[in-house]
Amino acid sequence: MHANNGIDESAINGRFPAPSQRYDLVVIGAGPAGIAAAMASSGKGKSVLLIDEHPVPGAMMGNDVPLMFGGRMTTATLNPERMVETVFVTEPALEAAMEAGVEVLLGTCAWGVYRNGPGMAALPERVVGLADASRAWMVGFDHLVMATGARDLAIGFPGWNQPGVMGAAALTMLLARYEAFAGKRVLFIGSHDLALETALLARDKGIDVAGLVEVRGCPQGRAELVSALEQAQIPFFLNDAIAEAKGGLDGVSGAVLRSGAAIDCDTICLAFGTVPAIELVDAMGGARTLDGMRGGYVPGIEEGVSFVGDCAGLADTGFDHVAYRMDWAQALGALSKPDTIVCQCEEVTRADLIGVQPPNYLSRPDPMAARSLESLLGDGPANQDQIKRLTRAGMGVCQGRRCRDQVAMILALESNKPFGTIPLASHRAPVRPIPLKVLADWDEDPTMRAGWDVWFGIPTQWTPYRDIGTPREKVHQDMISGNMSL
Amino acid sequence: MKVVVVGGGVTGLSAAWWMARSGVHVTVLDKFIVGWEASGRNGGGASHYQSPLFEEEQRMWPQMDALLGYPTEHQKERIVIAVTERQLGQYHYIAKMNNEMGHRVDLLDAKQAQTAVPLAGENCLGGMQYRFGGHANPQRTVQAYAWALQDLGGRIVQHSPVTGFKTQGGKVTVVESATGRYECDAVVVAAGPQISGLMAQLGVDVPLAAARAEMIVTEPAPMMPLGGVDGNGLYGRQTMRGNLAYGGGPHEWIDVDATGPAARPTSPLTRNLARRVAELLPKAAHLSVIRSWAGVIENTPDGRPIIDRMRDPENVVVATMSGVGFGLSPASGHAIRDLAIEGHCTFTDIGKLSLSRFDGIAPDWRAQRGWLAAA
Ligand SMILES: Cc1cc2nc3c(=O)[nH]c(=O)nc-3n(C[C@H](O)[C@H](O)[C@H](O)COP(=O)(O)OP(=O)(O)OC[C@H]3O[C@@H](n4cnc5c(N)ncnc54)[C@H](O)[C@@H]3O)c2cc1C
Numbered sequence: 001m002h003a004n005n006g007i008d009e010s011a012i013n014g015r016f017p018a019p020s021q022r023y024d025l026v027v028i029g030a031g032p033a034g035i036a037a038a039m040a041s042s043g044k045g046k047s048v049l050l051i052d053e054h055p056v057p058g059a060m061m062g063n064d065v066p067l068m069f070g071g072r073m074t075t076a077t078l079n080p081e082r083m084v085e086t087v088f089v090t091e092p093a094l095e096a097a098m099e100a101g102v103e104v105l106l107g108t109c110a111w112g113v114y115r116n117g118p119g120m121a122a123l124p125e126r127v128v129g130l131a132d133a134s135r136a137w138m139v140g141f142d143h144l145v146m147a148t149g150a151r152d153l154a155i156g157f158p159g160w161n162q163p164g165v166m167g168a169a170a171l172t173m174l175l176a177r178y179e180a181f182a183g184k185r186v187l188f189i190g191s192h193d194l195a196l197e198t199a200l201l202a203r204d205k206g207i208d209v210a211g212l213v214e215v216r217g218c219p220q221g222r223a224e225l226v227s228a229l230e231q232a233q234i235p236f237f238l239n240d241a242i243a244e245a246k247g248g249l250d251g252v253s254g255a256v257l258r259s260g261a262a263i264d265c266d267t268i269c270l271a272f273g274t275v276p277a278i279e280l281v282d283a284m285g286g287a288r289t290l291d292g293m294r295g296g297y298v299p300g301i302e303e304g305v306s307f308v309g310d311c312a313g314l315a316d317t318g319f320d321h322v323a324y325r326m327d328w329a330q331a332l333g334a335l336s337k338p339d340t341i342v343c344q345c346e347e348v349t350r351a352d353l354i355g356v357q358p359p360n361y362l363s364r365p366d367p368m369a370a371r372s373l374e375s376l377l378g379d380g381p382a383n384q385d386q387i388k389r390l391t392r393a394g395m396g397v398c399q400g401r402r403c404r405d406q407v408a409m410i411l412a413l414e415s416n417k418p419f420g421t422i423p424l425a426s427h428r429a430p431v432r433p434i435p436l437k438v439l440a441d442w443d444e445d446p447t448m449r450a451g452w453d454v455w456f457g458i459p460t461q462w463t464p465y466r467d468i469g470t471p472r473e474k475v476h477q478d479m480i481s482g483n484m485s486l
Numbered sequence: 487m488k489v490v491v492v493g494g495g496v497t498g499l500s501a502a503w504w505m506a507r508s509g510v511h512v513t514v515l516d517k518f519i520v521g522w523e524a525s526g527r528n529g530g531g532a533s534h535y536q537s538p539l540f541e542e543e544q545r546m547w548p549q550m551d552a553l554l555g556y557p558t559e560h561q562k563e564r565i566v567i568a569v570t571e572r573q574l575g576q577y578h579y580i581a582k583m584n585n586e587m588g589h590r591v592d593l594l595d596a597k598q599a600q601t602a603v604p605l606a607g608e609n610c611l612g613g614m615q616y617r618f619g620g621h622a623n624p625q626r627t628v629q630a631y632a633w634a635l636q637d638l639g640g641r642i643v644q645h646s647p648v649t650g651f652k653t654q655g656g657k658v659t660v661v662e663s664a665t666g667r668y669e670c671d672a673v674v675v676a677a678g679p680q681i682s683g684l685m686a687q688l689g690v691d692v693p694l695a696a697a698r699a700e701m702i703v704t705e706p707a708p709m710m711p712l713g714g715v716d717g718n719g720l721y722g723r724q725t726m727r728g729n730l731a732y733g734g735g736p737h738e739w740i741d742v743d744a745t746g747p748a749a750r751p752t753s754p755l756t757r758n759l760a761r762r763v764a765e766l767l768p769k770a771a772h773l774s775v776i777r778s779w780a781g782v783i784e785n786t787p788d789g790r791p792i793i794d795r796m797r798d799p800e801n802v803v804v805a806t807m808s809g810v811g812f813g814l815s816p817a818s819g820h821a822i823r824d825l826a827i828e829g830h831c832t833f834t835d836i837g838k839l840s841l842s843r844f845d846g847i848a849p850d851w852r853a854q855r856g857w858l859a860a861a
Binding site: 004005006007008009010011012013015016112114117118119120121122123127129136138284285346358359361362363364365366367368371379380381383386389390392395396397399428429430433434435436437439440441442444448451452453454455456458460461462463464465466468469476479480 | 519526535536537538540551555556557559576579580583587625626629632633634637642644645697698699704705706719720721726727734735736737738739740747748749750751752753754755756757758760761763764770771772773774775776777778779780782785788789790808809838853854855856857859860861
């Protein structure tokens with residue numbers, strides 16, 4: 001409330017407490033790059049926190065968070081203790097890091113990074129928001145290293161929206177780390193290094209590899225990997241694409257290729273490529289640039305934050321990942337039907353995306369049905385966030401992890417624009433789905449509570465019009481201050 | 487008659503739509519995409535009993551889908567529930583105040599409230615149900631206005647920031663923008679926080695302060711019989727998809743320049759919002775928050791809208807709506823249309839929303855109220 005004393009009791013400034021913990025260095029992501037970054041600073045008198053969201057709770061894995069697990073994990077993933085153990089067993093450097101004085105928290109995700117800048121000056125210092133399965137907290141830092149890796153890229157086709165269609169990073173995680181892959185026979189889509197390596201890993205782990213499907217005329221990855229697969233008599237289906245995933249009660253039961261070949265498999269592994277995991281830096285308002293040779297959007301330069309490993313961009317091997325994906329997007333788009341789902345969470349079909357149509361629970365009167373991406377393009381350049389608002393594609397509980405990139409590709413293809421000229425839909429905190437009761441600040445600072453108002457706490461704002469300028473105005477203000485509804 | 491509307495938020499778009507319905511040639515100029523600012527980032531509430539435009543707001547909303555031809559997701563009524571005695575007392579007062587004005591509000595005891603709001607918990611002490619008002623989907627509504635306007639022959643030029651005006655004989659004759667010069671017989675300035683800067687070019691002082699406000703949204707919850715549920719220091723709603731979208735709490739005063747806000751960041755307030763949603767709807771507390779966002783709203787010194795036609799230049803209408811512009815948009819557009827075409831509001835008195843109430847305001851009014859952006 002304002003008494004014209006120069007103080008706004010309902011403004012945010014001064015209401016955020018200092019973070020409950022502070023480190024010289026916080027490293028997000030305990031893969032090889034993150035561990036190395038943490039080790040490099042430890043033992044120099046610096047406090048170092050290294051966190052990793054793995055193992056993620058089983059329920060979250062079911063939502064393809066953070067990788068596209070495709071429902072193909074065994075019940076072993078429901079045993080948190082065993083899961084943590086496997087992380088230590090498969091990442092021995094973690095123990096070395098702990099011995100070197102690094103504080104390690106597993107099963108802990110970073111869901112937001114906040115700093116003062118344009119539009120915000122209310123923070124006592126920059127902070128990263130962390131959460132585990134039971135609570136969330138804020139951590140201050142001098143320096144932040146993002147080592148968040150890369151995540152799966154999906155491109156849809158008829159039947160991809162069922163259990164058994166999964167990503168190569170997720171499959172690698174289930175095979176190499178958790179030993180918790182529930183499939184028996186896998187068809188790989190793609191033939192660049194990621195596909196070849198994952199197929200070889202699967203074979204080594206005793207999984208039947210049904211083959212690799214390649215949209216281009218020859219295998220795309222390193223020759224020695226190709227020959228290793230050839231020696232194992234694993235077939236490549238070249239100049240081909242997946243036309244449909246057949247399914248039953250347990251999800252995928254087979255695949256049909258564009259060439260007509262029918263393939264028996266219970267899992268289809270999407271191995272077009274991975275994209276740098278830039279959610280956090282994008283959500284903090286950081287810069288991002290497109291670099292096709294490095295896997296897509298990569299972070300720019302940020303003060304106090306550095307990027308290591310795949311999240312900084314995949315190693316440049318002279319291969320244009322974006323061009324490759326666009327070939328796939330084109331081929332799979334041609335094989336898709338109007339009712340092929342693009343956004344699984346919100347059940348947005350390809351036709352509705354391209355038609356810019358609202359979800360099914362809304363009516364589509366004639367003028368609505370007549371609208372389309374084409375008519376929207378008549379108003380100005382396409383914008384993925386605008387199309388997301390209208391179609392809901394990317395608005396679901398997976399936070400767009402399964403469809404953000406493919407929607408961007410579809411929009412580029414449909415509007416005849418090079419990929420990247422249409423802005424990618426933005427990421428927002430929390431960049432992982434976090435339950436209300438976990439995210440909630442139950443230890444709230446009293447100053448936050450004291451200053452809380454539904455809206456701005458401007459007492460004159462809500463006076464009924466007829467009472468403005470009458471004595472009743474004061475009575476209303478005293479009685480209802482802070483609790484009007486909008 | 488040719489009218490140029492500066493600003494493609496709900497206020498400008500609704501005004502343009504109303505004018506197009508009266509056969510006016512309208513052009514809406516927006517600096518970016520329609521509804522990109524507050525109009526596409528708000529709580530969607532439409533129950534503004536304090537406004538002189540209330541009756542028109544209530545009359546129009548139930549017709550909007552049919553009149554526009556596009557879905558707005560408008561839903562009727564609102565339930566406000568309390569989890570503290572203090573809140574309950576305040577809600578009872580609001581109910582009484584409304585009933586005295588002839589707007590029916592029913593009180594709910596704890597049991598009735600918990601039944602009406604299945605996601606509420608044992609901590610719910612009761613509440614009230616407005617038998618009026620409601621909510622709609624802001625983003626869908628913005629686009630519905632825009633498309634309906636185009637269907638009537640109106641023009642929308644996006645990516646077209648207005649940079650200045652040409653005046654002649656006490657009137658604006660040309661609006662200048664990045665995409666060219668637009669001749670006009672009248673101008674509506676509904677450019678949100680940028681109104682002050684634009685009007686200053688015409689020698690008119692419109693005292694406004696911009697601030698940032700935040701909201702969060704969860705994954706879909708089971709549908710409640712009535713989606714317009716809030717309380718506990720929050721405003722918001724359950725969307726027709728089931729998501730719980732809520733905002734409230736402290737705002738941050740910011741500076742904006744002619745090009746608009748440089749960024750619309752959210753803050754750790756997300757956690758304080760999450761806590762209040764979990765308290766308001768404990769049976770949804772296990773659901774995940776999946777996004778947050780912020781929007782920028784301008785406020786006048788008394789927090790009330792300004793909807794007024796200027797004396798000089800005399801063919802300019804200014805409309806700034808503060809925190810109530812979304813819900814009131816079907817009515818504010820009507821009032822703006824009237825001011826632009828008829829010279830006065832034909833359906834109700836809006837005299838107390840005139841700009842002249844701030845004549846002679848102290849130049850440091852922002853500092854006096856503590857409304858300055860932190861350095
Ligand atoms: C978080 C939040 C919650 C809210 N909740 C509610 C609610 O529940 N109910 C309610 O009724 N209201 C609510 N509001 C307020 C409501 O959103 C605003 O009152 C309303 O959107 C104002 O609409 P507008 O068209 O006047 O302004 P804006 O939406 O700000 O639109 C102004 C437009 O002008 C354009 N513009 C600016 N400068 C120029 C220029 N130089 N040239 C061309 N174009 C320009 C901008 O790009 C923008 O599109 C909320 C606001 C926020 C931020």
